Amino acid sequence: MTVLDRRRLLIGGAVAGAGALAAACTSNSPAESKNTADQRTQSPASPGKHVTIGFTAPAANHGWTAAISENAKTQAGRYSDVTLKATEGTNDVNQQIQQVQTMIDAKVGALVILPFDGKALTEIAKKAMAAGIPVVNLDREFADPLAYRTLIKGDNHGMGVSAGNFIAKQMAAKNVSKPVIVEVAGLDNLQLTQDRSAGFKAALAAHGLSVTARQAADFTAETGQKVTSALLQANKKIDALWNHDDDQGIGVLAAIRQASRDKEFLMVGGAGSRNAMTAIKADNTPLKATVLYSPSMAASAISLARLLGQGRGLTDMVEHEVPAQVTTYSAVVTKDNVDDYMVVGFA
Structure with missing residues (x-):
């Protein structure tokens, strides 16, 4: 079933x-x-x-x-x-x-x-x-x-919590004590974006971790790519990335591939698009999980x-x-x- x-x-x-x-x-x-x-x-x-x-x-x-x-x-x-x-x-x-x-x-x-x-x-x-x-x-x-x-x-706050807990667990499994964690948010003027970020921050803090860098996009592939390119340039080493939205994530992944950093860190998505799930199943991109907002x-x-x-x-x-x-x-x-x-x- x-x-x-x-x-x-x-x-x-x-x-x-x-x-x-x-x-x-x-x-x-x-x-x-x-x-x-x-x-x-x-x-x-x-x-x-x-x-x-x-x-x-x-x-x-x-x-x-x-x-x-x-x-x-x-x-x-x-x-x-x-x-x-x-x-x-x-x-x-x-x-x-x-x-x-x-x-x-x-x-x-x-x-x-x-x-x-x-x-x-x-x-x-x-x-x-x-x-x-x-x-x-x-x-x-x-x-x-x-x-x-x-x-x-x-549950927007719960999305952030689930993403934060998953990343914290993965970092512990990899024995990474001080990971560089970046966040690609959605539109910052929306309460849902604020709630997702707050949940993410709280979950990481419970594990003694924090967000190293964060930038907001606007839920489009184009802005996702632009924002991620800037984050990649500013952070020469990244251990994990959470992107709030899977449609936006198309651009995030494009920027990662363009920078040839697709083997460096894990990525978690958000919402649960079929495209994201297909990539997760194939297991050939940095995207290893997505948090449902179905x-x-x-x-x-x-x-x-x-x-x-x-x-x-x-x-x-x-x-x-x-x-x-x-x-x-x-x-x-x-x-x-x-x-x-x-x-x-x-x-």
Whole structure:
């Protein structure tokens, strides 16, 4: 069974209904109580009440954001009781606000929103919630918890921790006591970049290590190559490098090859692209691992929105309702386990 299959089992297939709990508690009608109990015990893999789910996300101008939309559409297609109304991806905040307003006007059963700007989309998401439409906030958080029913996100701080712990372990195995560790970050004005760097720094510090040099790029291969070239010129010896983003990592690897330093140190990537996993499996580049920030969370968001729209919950949990927050785990993918994770690698 693949990792994605296991995830679907937990979120989409081993999920069962718990909704309409309030009705069961407040109604004196035996018929209503029986219907509620039946709904709670119904397997979510079987068809339930039809739900129209609205979906909006940023433009697919990056491998990860493109995979977000792809995962959402694929997951929705697995359910006979779901109709997905997916909007065209946009990085225009006003356009995305209008997209959400249109879906509110259409009275969709649930909304999945990955906001281009969480703060800017907060009020329109609160409006959806006030209209009785449960909102699943995907990854980039709104400024107010009242703007969503459930938040599902990646763990940016955890990414840094996982990368730092892996590098520290590798340095100890190589008996390198004072390694030169460099970091190629993403956009520094983004909270996610700051969180990743903070986690990386904290994990290294726990092992008595630190970052020797750090520069930020902007999540593109071009800037990744430019920044890495500068770091290589400034540091004549490097033991390990962490790059925050695998798309950016294409340029990082190009710079390393261009400098003929591809045998000198190990590299760890971030996010989990299929390209990175293929390189890790081949084991013929400095890239020895990548830390997951998987866009498969979008598929889980659709499953959660379906359950919210149907008034169901998660059978494997004692609580009857869908949880208020889900944070994915930042697993480290190496050549030893890459085959297990290849299915969630994005193009």
